[in-house]
Amino acid sequence: MSAPHKSGGVARIDARLAACQAEGRAALITFVTAGDPDFDTSLAVVEALPGAGADLIELGMPFTDPMADGPAIQAAGLRALAGGQTMVRTLELVARFRTRDTATPIILMGYYNPIYIYGVERFLGDARAAGVDGLIVVDLPPEEDAELCLPALEAGLAFIRLATPTTDDARLPAVLANTAGFVYYVSITGITGSATPDFGKVTAAVQRIKGHTRLPVAVGFGVRTAAHAATVAACADGVVVGTALVERVKAALDAEGCGSAATAEGVAALVRELAAGVRGAAKSDAA
Amino acid sequence: MTANTKLSSAGSAPVPDRPNSFRSGPDERGRFGLYGGRFVAETLMPLILELERAYGEARADPAFKAEMDGHLASYVGRPSPLYYAERLTEHLRRQAADAGGSGGAKIYLKREELNHTGSHKVNNVLGQIMLARRMGKKRIIAETGAGQHGVATATLCARFGLDCVIYMGAVDVERQMPNVFRMRMLGAEVVPVQSGSRTLKDAMNDALRDWVTNVDTTFYCIGTVAGPHPYPTIVRDFQSIIGHETRAQMLEAEGRLPDSLIACIGGGSNAMGLFHPFLDEASVKIYGVEAAGHGVASGAHAASIAGGRPGVLHGNRTYLLMDGDGQITEAHSISAGLDYPGIGPEHAWLNDVGRVTYLSATDEEALAAFQLLTRLEGIIPALEPAHAIARVVEVAPQLPREHLMVVNLSGRGDKDVPQVADILGGRA
Numbered sequence: 001m002s003a004p005h006k007s008g009g010v011a012r013i014d015a016r017l018a019a020c021q022a023e024g025r026a027a028l029i030t031f032v033t034a035g036d037p038d039f040d041t042s043l044a045v046v047e048a049l050p051g052a053g054a055d056l057i058e059l060g061m062p063f064t065d066p067m068a069d070g071p072a073i074q075a076a077g078l079r080a081l082a083g084g085q086t087m088v089r090t091l092e093l094v095a096r097f098r099t100r101d102t103a104t105p106i107i108l109m110g111y112y113n114p115i116y117i118y119g120v121e122r123f124l125g126d127a128r129a130a131g132v133d134g135l136i137v138v139d140l141p142p143e144e145d146a147e148l149c150l151p152a153l154e155a156g157l158a159f160i161r162l163a164t165p166t167t168d169d170a171r172l173p174a175v176l177a178n179t180a181g182f183v184y185y186v187s188i189t190g191i192t193g194s195a196t197p198d199f200g201k202v203t204a205a206v207q208r209i210k211g212h213t214r215l216p217v218a219v220g221f222g223v224r225t226a227a228h229a230a231t232v233a234a235c236a237d238g239v240v241v242g243t244a245l246v247e248r249v250k251a252a253l254d255a256e257g258c259g260s261a262a263t264a265e266g267v268a269a270l271v272r273e274l275a276a277g278v279r280g281a282a283k284s285d286a287a
Numbered sequence: 288m289t290a291n292t293k294l295s296s297a298g299s300a301p302v303p304d305r306p307n308s309f310r311s312g313p314d315e316r317g318r319f320g321l322y323g324g325r326f327v328a329e330t331l332m333p334l335i336l337e338l339e340r341a342y343g344e345a346r347a348d349p350a351f352k353a354e355m356d357g358h359l360a361s362y363v364g365r366p367s368p369l370y371y372a373e374r375l376t377e378h379l380r381r382q383a384a385d386a387g388g389s390g391g392a393k394i395y396l397k398r399e400e401l402n403h404t405g406s407h408k409v410n411n412v413l414g415q416i417m418l419a420r421r422m423g424k425k426r427i428i429a430e431t432g433a434g435q436h437g438v439a440t441a442t443l444c445a446r447f448g449l450d451c452v453i454y455m456g457a458v459d460v461e462r463q464m465p466n467v468f469r470m471r472m473l474g475a476e477v478v479p480v481q482s483g484s485r486t487l488k489d490a491m492n493d494a495l496r497d498w499v500t501n502v503d504t505t506f507y508c509i510g511t512v513a514g515p516h517p518y519p520t521i522v523r524d525f526q527s528i529i530g531h532e533t534r535a536q537m538l539e540a541e542g543r544l545p546d547s548l549i550a551c552i553g554g555g556s557n558a559m560g561l562f563h564p565f566l567d568e569a570s571v572k573i574y575g576v577e578a579a580g581h582g583v584a585s586g587a588h589a590a591s592i593a594g595g596r597p598g599v600l601h602g603n604r605t606y607l608l609m610d611g612d613g614q615i616t617e618a619h620s621i622s623a624g625l626d627y628p629g630i631g632p633e634h635a636w637l638n639d640v641g642r643v644t645y646l647s648a649t650d651e652e653a654l655a656a657f658q659l660l661t662r663l664e665g666i667i668p669a670l671e672p673a674h675a676i677a678r679v680v681e682v683a684p685q686l687p688r689e690h691l692m693v694v695n696l697s698g699r700g701d702k703d704v705p706q707v708a709d710i711l712g713g714r715a
Contacts (some may be wrong), residue, residue: 064483064615065600067495068328074482086612112326113599117613139326139599143316164330166502171333189330190500 009156012133013056013105013181017216017237020055026233028053028278029218030271031109031242033060033076034093035085036249041259042080045249045267046097050104052268053275057097058136058240061090061110068138070193076246079257087118091130098131107134107160107181112148120148124155134158134181142174149178158182163209165189165201172212182216182238183209190221193243197222203235226277233281241274309566309642312633317516320639322632325515327602330499339517341422346524355417362446363409365528367398369536369693374663376683383684392683392690395545396666397533399557399697406669406698407529407557408439412508414525416443419506426450426501429508430494432459432487432553433624433671434466435698436510441475451475454494456486459623465702484617487553487627491601511554512631515602519631526560533693534564541691547572549682550695551674552645553589553625555634557697566642574682575634576675578620579647589618590647591630592638605632621650621710622670624698648677656680657700657707669698670707 007015020027030049035042049057062077062085069077094106108127115123115137127135135152142149142161149159158181166189167175176183185205187197206217219232220240232239245267252266253259312319325335345351359365372394380391399407412429419427427449431437437453444451453470457479460467470477483489491514498507512519512526537545548565550558552575565571580588588594591606598607600615608616608628618628637643648656656676661667668676675694683692700707 063613065488065492067492067601068330068499070496071482081614111599113607113609113615114613116599116604117609117611138328139602141325141327141329141332143325143332162329164328166330166333168333175329186330189502191496194500 008131009128009133010158010180012103013158016055016103016105017182021216021237026236026278026281027055027218027238028229028271028275029056029058029220029238029240030054030245031058031060031240032245032249032267033062033073033080034090035062035080035083036076036246037079037253037257037259038083039085039089039093041263043093043096044261044264046093047100048264048268049271050101052271054104054271056105056107056238058107058109058242059090059094061087061108061114063111063114066111068191070191070243072193072243072246072250076249087114087123091126091132094132095130105133106131107136107158108132109136110138112137112139115148120151124152124157128155128157132157134160136160136162136184138162142177145178153178153180160184162186165205169208172209176213176215179215182218183213184240185209185217185219185236186221187219188222192221195222196224196228199231202232206236226273229274229277230281233278239274239278245270306640309637309640310563312636313516313520319633319636321597322605322635323516323519323603325602326599326604327515328499330502331515334502335515335517337422341418342517342521345418345421351417355414358413359410359528363403363413364401366532366536367401369533369540370396370398371540372396372664375660378663379680379683380688386684388684390684390687392686392692393688394679394683395537395691395693396696397529397561397693399529399695400666400669400699404435404439404442405701406435406439407526407560407695408436408510409442410528410560411510411522411525411556412436412439412443415506415508415521416447416449419449419508420447422506424504424506426452426505427508428452428454428494428497428505429510430454430487430490431510432456432490432626433622433669433698434459434463434470434702435624435669437475437477438466438469438473440508441470441473444475445473452497453477454480454490454497456480456484456490458485459487459490459626462706463623463702465705486618487623488601488615488618488629495601511556512559512633513554513601513603513605513629519603519633522556523559523563523633526556527563529557529560529695530562530564533561537691537693544568544571545691545693546570547574547690547692549574549576549675549679549692551576551578551625551671551697552630552634553578553627553671554629555631557695559631559633561693561695562643573643574678575643575645576678577630577645577647578622578625578653578674579649580619580621582649583647587619588647589620589625589627591628592635592645593647595628597635600629603632605635606630606638621653622674624669624671625674646678648674652677654707654710657703661700666696667700667704668696669700670703672697
């Protein structure tokens with residue numbers, strides 16, 4: 001397997017999170033769907049993210065049946081598929097991004113079937129070669145680690161696990177066992193973009209997870225505004241925003257649903273607000 | 288022992304190790320060979336493990352079985368009869384004679400359409416509702432295609448005083464209006480699902496989204512032998528009463544086991560319920576019938592085994608209809624209950640090991656069989672089992688007269704009458 005980016009994979013994620021920590025702040029992790037609504041617009045959006053303040057990028061792999069996503073991200077995936085997005089094009093988008101930015105980690109997020117059909121070995125090789133650093137696959141719990149998690153770690157990619165409000169202390173060690181990069185705490189029981197979390201409970205949950213791992217903990221699902229971001233940044237190592245950005249993509253499309261130069265700028269404007277929120281947050285915990 | 292079935296239809300493909308029993312699955316990871324598993328979001332995993340524990344305890348509890356048996360007898364109306372379809376048998380024997388043959392199998396119908404609520408679905412729903420009660424869950428959600436599972440779920444929620452939310456694709460709401468009214472009369476909230484292809488797979492997506500949101504209070508009553516482990520096992524076990532009764536009834540009627548079994552397959556719960564108790568009976572040939580829609584070659588069908596390949600969706604690995612990039616494609620069938628781009632994982636495995644032969648029937652063949660059975664036997668079948676009847680019509684005349692064939696008549700066709708009337712116009 002070729003690995004042209006020797007600093008890529010888990011190492012690139014670790015380096016970026018360590019840099020944020022050295023600045024005494026949480027990282028801003030932004031999610032957009034690859035190919036939404038077309039390849040060129042999506043590439044422009046992704047390329048605008050780091051300059052606007054995104055520290056890590058989650059890139060959604062479109063899937064017809066995203067069972068953990070709310071209407072906004074479902075619609076983004078369908079727009080991308082209608083625009084001709086495929087797994088090959090998603091990896092190509094990452095490779096194009098990497099020609100200009102070798103420092104910002106990219107994490108592919110999605111569902112297992114498109115990876116399974118692409119072929120796990122082929123996918124891991126091509127993803128690493130394209131400059132992908134980590135994977136979040138919603139429908140692969142620890143019970144199915146042999147499918148992709150273990151081969152991904154072997155290939156030098158971080159397999160980032162979701163911990164949820166239903167993951168109790170007895171189960172946490174299994175969830176954390178093979179995770180790398182960071183732990184993604186899902187702040188609500190629910191789908192993406194559906195509810196605003198109880199931030200008091202989120203703080204307690206992050207502390208609970210930190211009692212089990214030295215990995216950074218990022219929090220997502222339901223973080224929409226700069227104020228939310230600041231609140232979460234006070235207790236967590238990373239703040240994930242997705243639905244609000246995907247909605248911004250949609251809002252910046254023209255009457256025919258096509259992207260334009262304004263699309264990337266519309267998303268970047270929100271990312272700047274969120275980044276200001278993250279950077280302005282007072283660190284309240286002992287993390 | 289080995290079963291006297293044909294080997295895998297894959298021909299030159301390697302045949303997996305032949306098990307000592309075809310009834311021992313799944314393994315502790317919920318796998319039937321390659322298939323099955325627990326491909327769900329972390330939020331659901333703790334509950335799925337709790338469900339597995341609760342089901343294990345219930346299965347070992349004689350009080351659970353006793354209560355279930357009581358409801359099956361007095362509320363569902365079991366056992367359902369095994370009925371000798373004399374005029375259908377004679378009709379097909381005449382066809383055989385007209386073609387110069389002397390055969391024509393003796394056809395029995397397992398009358399699951401006589402159950403309360405009109406289909407086999409109630410067998411499984413009763414079991415799952417009793418499990419939900421054991422687990423202290425007060426809110427029940429379910430997906431439904433034809434509406435039969437939704438009606439059964441709404442019925443038992445009314446019976447036990449539980450809140451009930453049914454997810455149903457908006458397309459299916461249109462074509463199965465009688466069942467939508469029934470569910471609402473029974474006190475269920477019916478949510479028309481507008482996402483994706485607006486049929487059964489999308490109803491299942493939205494049910495999973497509800498479950499992940501309301502995981503603490505809600506029991507997801509899955510209607511078929513699919514989904515994450517342990518659902519395929521739970522549903523199979525509750526439906527296996529169909530096969531157990533059939534065995535006893537055939538021994539009573541004919542003094543021996545049937546020679547063949549045949550059932551329609553969407554997810555495959557009525558088929559698995561009939562098949563499972565017979566899987567280790569080497570003399571019994573077993574046929575599943577998928578929905579071929581406009582024909583498997585047309586691309587507009589719901590035949591996952593004939594026209595799909597292994598992938599992962601809705602918590603399990605199984606045969607799925609998809610494009611080359613792993614995107615799930617829309618199924619098509621005249622029958623809302625078969626209009627699903629997947630099949631239960633145990634069926635996928637039984638196909639690969641060659642124990643069950645999977646056939647298909649088109650919309651047109653099912654419609655013809657629907658009318659034939661109605662005219663010959665005075666039994667209006669649902670469009671789902673009409674697919675099985677369609678293959679019987681073709682296969683039975685070629686078999687000897689002493690061949691005993693059991694068809695699972697999994698549901699009644701009242702719900703389909705408006706749709707069929709639309710299609711046939713004045714031709715009925």
